[in-house]
Amino acid sequence: MTSFNLADHPHRRYNALTGEWVLVSPHRAKRPWQGQVEEDAGTARPQYDPQCYLCPGNARAGGFQNPTYAQTFVFDNDFSALLPDIPQGEVGTGDLLIARAERGICRVICFSPRHDLTLAEMDVAGIRRVVDLWTEQYQDLGSKDFINYVQIFENKGAIMGCSNPHPHGQIWAQEAIPGEPAKELQRMRDHREQQGSTLLGDYLEKELQTWERIVCENEAFVALVPFWAVWPFETLVLCRRHVTSLSDMTDAEKNNLAAILKRLTTRYDNLFKTSFPYSAGLHQAPTDGQAHPEWDFHIHFYPPLLRSAAIKKFMVGYEMLSNPQRDMTPETSAERLRELSEVHYKTG
């Protein structure tokens, strides 16, 4: 028998960022695949859609009307999941049934006035304006005394439950530090206490030594498939310098962030020649008034597609009941993403 190796034998991988595990079954990725590998031609969208509630000048719910914005546009979500003005209170402390009032603010950000674009199809200058808007919003919302965490994210594609193709993202800012960043915060704190350095900073250093999971890089940022990736083509965007949030970044770093987002999302689109769906989001330091030297700014991309524009990964069965599982190794995913062109398949 050959000795244990990550490319051939089932194994569990530890997620250093959350403390959770993922089961990897690389031998199953060698199964013959009989499914179709169809390309998604996609339907061409108009630059302006009179029915779209995000296009410039159009009407929204509640009698609001969008300005005829020329670059980016932000507004309070007309159907906010969180509200700023609610009574404080809690029930059942110390009991099995515990609930607390939660204040917050939800906003929508339009990346571009153009209905037909996505981040991958926007130019780097346009993406840079989105980065600037993220920065302003993180600072504006984070400065409010009842906002302790600002989650900026994008849900892209009908498969992800996104009903409007107009390029846009969301911000949910709230009192509590929610589940995922709270787990990461604990792990990052422990690491810094024990090592005196930051968790993702140390992790990036290891990845740069082997290059096994790196997809692309520039002067300031690296995009890679994390060692512990759960989704088939999950990636993590990391800054080479220790920054806790967009607020710490230099002008040049923000340009480099825009550039690597363009390159990564273009690779994604080119993978299955489709407008690649994903949920992606920024993980920045909590805005709870404390210093967060342990926190490393990073962006997660969680795309669901597995083998084609139509075949996605499901998180069911063992994954719902035990823990996440994948067949193709993160190293193979990184290799496939690395081989792709950075010229968008649509625009040639």
Ligand SMILES: [Zn+2]
């Ligand atoms: Zn639109």
Ligand SMILES: [Zn+2]
């Ligand atoms: Zn994170």
